[in-house]
Amino acid sequence: LRYTGVPGMSSIAGGCLELAREAGGGELDVHFGTRIKEMRPKLSGTSVCAWELLDKDGNHLGEYDWVVVSGATPALARWRAGFKEEPPVFAAAHASGSELLQGLIARLDRPLDYGQTHVVMLAWDLKKDRTVAKCFESLPFDVAQVTNDEALAKVSVQSMGPDYAVVALHSTGAFAQKHKKVMGSGSYVSVSNNVAGTVEG
Template sequence: MATALSTDAAATRSVKACVLGGGIGGCSAVRYLDTKSLALVEMGRGLGGRSSTRMSRDDPRIAINHGAPSADIRTREGASIMKDLESHGYATKVSGTNELSSGILEQWRGDPNMSTLCEGLTRGREYETYFKTMVHSVVPTIVGDSVVEGWTLLDKNDRVIVRTDWLIVSGSGAAHPRWRAAFKSEPPLIEAAKLIGNEELNDAIERIGSIDARPVQVAMMAFDTSSISDNTSIISTPDDDVLDKLVMTKSKDGRLVSIVAHSTTEFANTVNNVYGSKSTAARIGGATSSAEREQKVLSEIMTAVDVNLKQMNKADCPDPTLGPFLHRWGNAFPDGEPLPYNKAIIKEAKLAFCGDYVGEKNTFGSIEGALLSGKVVGEELSKLLR
């Protein structure tokens, strides 16, 4: 069971392993790490990462999956994990199994929401959580020539968040140059690697830095309406310069519909550094953009939403019950070559990487890639922790 602690409470805490990032990769690592001395640090309000679900305290019907609307599973190993989640009520298979020459293809969703996948992965595990917490720097304890004994995670005020023997980094942000544009500081792991001077770590950092990304700007909103019949509809908008797709989801009572408008990468590239004032990057990380520029981006997306809804013979949107809110997924779709599994664990640095940027090419950039990389890292580190 997860136990929430504050940064102050963690000042003297030390664990054997700490996972940085509460998305699918990080939660998968938590699932497979065989230790009770475990912590997870996450900038957001809870688990989910790019499988997050936006909730509302004012209206319990609102649950907006504003990242990935579903998960494509292409390997039998991934399917086995999803079936286990399904058996415990955390996932639902929404397509049949297509047998392919390269494997399989199945589509899954979290039940009832996408973030539920992370809850299912971490069920029954004993670990400490630090939500709404941004790691500003990671300080290695160096005991020999390029050898690390442990890590100290610090916030922006240089207060200790937690100390750990092993650090597992889920998500490429803390090791990628794009961190500079968002947070106006050096990427924490790049700074740490300079101090350590470990060739394997430097190689991993270089490989991660070479991975590009296709960003997506999303606008999320909810309406009191029953104008769609399907529980979830994913509607492609191939002729639109601004929108790539609309994801429309009906609440369980059938009277509220959430819409998440996903921009094209081309549009997102024209509005770099617009994060959304209510996003985690802005609220916790201080990644801000001007209100005027943010409103302009939101207006362009909403105009495209209205046009596409009319083309689909939907009624004009009423005033939203929630939103619209802007959010930027800067690392939404990794592009390039993944960090191979045999480069993802650096024993002398007591550091490991997992996430959708790690693993095999056929699962690169996917929920399944994050899921399987967390499993590999968790199982391998468990051997080293014994």
């Protein structure tokens, strides 16, 4: 069973909140900007009867019948690189003793098979100047595979609606391997560690 939110996946979360408000007679406490550090299972025998949530400072946030996690990262090993602590969903699965939950996370956290690349994106605001758009329209391609270049592997030209024009440059795998320590200033690792990123290879 797969759910798709319209117009976006955030609509599913919004729908859950609305249903909760209706069920609670319009009363629902909503907290944003709170990082959950631990989901502690409350056991009755071998069954989980509730989940206690604690924030990053260890403060008790209540006990709940259900916990919905919107992303996979809190279950994955790379969480440790960003927050220097155990992934909360991973830790909760082991604390619960549930072989089913532990097995699901093990399948989710398998090494990914992917080709390394660095991507540079350039965007132009066409509301200010449409000269770039005219140049793009004259190009004989939307995507070009580059051969015999040590750094550049692919160039893609795309329109982000009527207001923007975008070019994405994809590096070769060899270039990415040579500079694999480079981090973007807005990347997960940079943001979670409060660093500015680096261009040092």
